[in-house]
Amino acid sequence: MSTDRIGPDALRFLAAGGLNTALTSAVYFAGLTVLSSGVSYTIAWLAGLAFVMAFYPDRVFPGGRTGFADRLAVGGSVVAVFVAGLATLHLLERALQSRTAAFFATxxxxxxxxxxxSRWILRRHAPP
Structure with a gap:
């Protein structure tokens, strides 16, 4: 994996993350007008996951792997990190005794x- 693209990849990743947050927030709050918060959150989270799988291979890590299996791998990794994040959040809440600090650390x-x-999945053995 080439390290010469880390800076631009990181900037695109942060920009896409901001866009994804805006999208999922809009879906969540729109859903709240007719759905419960849990259902609305689930739909928003799934929309964000679809965004990552569709957008990241071509726009965040251009020139990398863009096949269907790679997109599924990125989606799966996001799900795994989400689950790890939940565990981390709970551990840090107990350790730090602060929900706010635990949230930002997580x-x-x-x-x-x-x-x-995501970068490893999409940049592995990618053409230069």
């Missing part, structure tokens, strides 16, 4: 993990 950890794993 956010930093999961964002970093999502970037590294």
């Amino acid at each position: 956010l930093a950890i999961t964002t970093t993990l999502n970037f590294l794993v």
Whole structure:
């Protein structure tokens, strides 16, 4: 995996993350007008997952792998990091005795993990 693209990849990843957050927030709040918060959150989260699988291979990590299996692998990794993030959040809430600190620490950890794993999946053996 080439390290010469880390900076641009990271910037595109953060920009796409902001766009994804805006999209999922809009879906969530629109859903709240007619759905429960749990159903609305689930639909928003699934929309965000679809966004990652569709958008990241071509736009965030251009020139990398873009096949269907690669997109599924990125989606699966996001799900795995989400589950790991839930566990991390609960552990840090107990350790730090602060929900706010635990949230921001978990956010930093999961964002970093999502970037590294997605980048590895989409950049492995990619053409230069």
